[in-house]
Amino acid sequence: MPRKSKDELDILDNEKINKNKTSTKRNNTKKSVATSKLNSMENKTESKVKRTKSSQKSKIVKDESPKSKKITSTKSSKTTSASKKTTSSKVTKKASSSAKSTKKRATKKLSNEKTKTIISNVEYYDLPYRYNQTVIKILAQTPTNLFVYWDISDEDRNFYIEKYGEDFFNNTKPVLIITNKTMNYSFEVEINDYANSWYVHLNDADCDYSVELGRRPIYTNSNIAEYIYISTSNDIEMPNNHILFDRLGKSVFFRNIKNNFVEEKEVSSISFIKNIGKVYNIYELYQEIYKNEIEMEELNKNNIKLNLSSSNSSTFK
C-alpha cells in the first residue's frame, strides 16, 4: 500500500511541525487553542448553517452555459462526488479521502503496469487547516455580498491572553466592523469563533470597503476594554450593479487611441442616448424603465437601477 514516506511529509504536517516547535512554552494556551479548534471543526456544520442564512441570496443559480462541458463526466464519478458539503467535518473528510485515494491508486497500479514507474514518489496532500498568520481578507462575491476570511496567529492569541487573561477568548466574542469608505459609515456584524469566514450583505454597491476584525466582551462587567482591535483587511471596491445615468454629466470624453487626442461631446447632442430606450427595448430589457418613454432629462435626475440578471437570465452563462 503506497504511503507517504518520512521525507514526503505533506504540508499539513509541515504546518503542524512549525506549530509544535513554537508551542512547547505555552502549554495552556496551546490547549485552549486546540480545543477551540476541535470545537470549530465539530461545529462547522452549525456555523455553515448560520452563514448560509446571511448569504442565502447568493446561492448559485444553475449554470446553463457550455462550461458544463465538464459534465462529460462518468456516472460513477457523479455518484462519488455527491458529497458537496466540503467543510462538514474536517476529521472524517481527511480520513475518508485518504482512504479513497489510496484505494484508487492501488487499482490504477494493477491496471496500468506500464506507466507505474514514471512517478515513483507517491504523494498525498491535504490543504493546511490554517497558516498561523493573523490575517483578514475580503473579496466581492456580488455587488452587495462581501466575502471575508480571517485567522489569528498563535503568537497573537498568546499576546491577548497574556494581556487580558487566560479566558480572553472565552469572555469575548469576535466582531467584524464593515466600513463603507465612500459613504463614510460603518456597521458591525457579530460573528463566532466556530467560523473562519463569513458573507456580509451590503446595502451599497459600487463603494470602497474595508473590514476590521475585533473582539468585544460578552459580559458587561468584565475588566476587558469595550473593544479590542485585532486586524484590518485589504481595501476593495465593490462592483457596480446598475447603469450610471445619474452620474452622466453634460458631456463625455472621447479619445483617439492612435494619437491620444481627446474630444469632448455633449451628451444631449448624441442621438443614441436619446434612443437608448428604443434600442434596448429590442431586447425587452429596459422595458420597465422606458415603458412611459422617459425623457433624457428625467433620466439624469433619477438614479435608475437595472438588474440585468433578473430580466435576462440567458445573458449570463
Next chain:
Amino acid sequence: MANKKGYVSFVLHAHLPFIHHPESEDYLEEQWLYEAISETYIPLLLNFKKLEEEKVNFRITMSLTPPLLNMLDNKLLQQRYIKYLKKHIELSEKELVRVKNNEKEYNLAKYYFERYSKDLHVFRDVYNCNIIQGFKHFQDIGVLEIITCGATHGYFPILYITEQTVKAQIAVGVQTYEKYFGRKPRGIWLPECGYVPEADKYLKEFGIDYIITESHGILYANPTPIYGTFAPIVSPEGVVAFGRDIESSRQVWSSINGYPGDFNYREFYRDIGYDAPYDYIKPYIASNGARVHTGLKYYRITGKDCEKDYYNIQWAKDSAEKQAGHFFDSREAQIDKLAPIMGNPPIILCPYDAELYGHWWYEGPYWLYILFKKIYYDDCNFELITPSEYIDKYPLMQVSTPCRSSWGANGYSEVWLNQTNDYVHRHLHVAGDRMVELTHLYPNEDKDSLRRKALNQCARELLLAQSSDWLFIITNGTMVDYAKKRIKDHIGRFTKLYYQIKDDKIDEKFLKDINKIDCIFPEIDYMIYY
C-alpha cells in the same frame, strides 16, 4: 464597405484546463481534450479550410488559452489522442456489424467510422499531430485573429489581492502566445471575462490593446457608455473593452429557444456508451467499468420528454441553414435600427465558448460555415470584423472604466466564490504571497541552478492551482473529487517546494518527478512575480 452600415464580430473562446497524467491513462478528464479536438477544433479548422478553398472572405477571432496550447503541443497527449481515435475507429467498425440490420443506425455508424478516420488523417498526416499550426495558418492568411488568455485561466477578481499574481497570469499568457504564434497578441480573453480595473496597467505593460467583457461590463461602466455595447470604450489606462451583445447571445444561448435546442440536432445525452450492451461496450468506456460517453450518438433531440428518433444528418444541416438565415436576418434588422443613431458604425460582438460549437452543439461549426458564406455572398448591411480591425478603423472611442464583472451566472463572482469553494481562496492567496516572497528572497538565480529550477516549478504549481476551472467544477457538482485533488496537489507541491527552497534542502528527485506531470510552460521565468 460601400453599403455596409455595421459589423458583426465572432469571438470563440477555446479553453481547457491543463490535464496531463503521464503516471496513468485512467484519468477520464484527459478525454475532454480529445473530445474537443474531434468535435470542435478539427471541425472548425475543416470549415475554415472549406471557406478558404471557396474563396470566402470571412473574419473570426479565437482565444486559444495557454493551457490548451501547451496540451496541443504535448507529445504524450498527441499520442494518446491518436490512440483515442484508433479506438473510436475500431468501435465504429464493430458497430457496422452490430447494427447492420438497422439501416438508420448503420448509416450513422458508417458516418462515425468515416469521420474518425478522417480525424486521424487530418491530425496525423495533414497537421503532423499539431493542430496549433492549423490555427496559425488562418491567422497568417488574415481571416482568423488569435488572442491570448490568462496563463492558466486564473480568475482576476479573486487573485488581484496579490497583484503580482494577476501580472504573472498576463505575462505568461502573452509569452506563451509569442512562442506559438511568433508575434504579440493584440487582445486577451480575460479568464471568465473577469474584469478588475487593477489589471489594466499590467495589460498595458504587456502590450494588450483590447479585452472582451460581459454586456454589463460596458453598460454599467463609469461614465455610462453612450453607445451601449455597440461601440468599444477605452479605460483611462488605455485598454479597449468590447462588450457582449445581448440579443445575439440570447439567440444562441437561450435554454428555451436557443439554436442548439433544435429538434433535428444531435442529442448529446444519448450515447452508445450508455445504450449498448455492457459487455460489448466495456472496452470503450471507463477503465473502472463506468459507462461514459463514447461520442457515438444515434439520436436527435426530437422533442421534450418524448421517445428519441434517429439522427438525420441532412435534416440537421437543413436546420443549421435555416437558423443561419435567422441569425443573419436578425443582425441585419439590428444594424438597420442602430446605424442611424450611432457615431461610428455599430459593432455586434458575439463571444461564445468555442466548445459550444461542435462539442455541445454538434452542428455549430457547420452553422458558422453557412453563416459566413451567406454574409459574404448575400446582399447585406454588415460585414464580419475582428476587434483589432475595428479599433484600427475607428480609433475614436469614449473614455470610461468598465464595470467589475464576469460572464458567470448572475454576472459577478458567485460561480468562483461561494460556499462550496470559498475554502480555497485563502490557500491561493497565501501561495501567491509566498511566491512573491520567494522572488524577493532569491532574485535572479543562476540559469542552471537547482534553486532556479525549483523556483520555476513553484511558479508552475501556483499557476496550475489558480485555474478557475477547479472552482467552477466544484460549484457545478460534477467531477468534484478531481478538481479538489488538483487544488490540493498543486498547493501541496508548491508548499513543499517553498519550504525546501527556504530550508535549502531541495529534493531533486521530487522536483524532477513533479516536473514530469506539471510540465506546463517549460520556459517560465519565476521573476515575473518580482
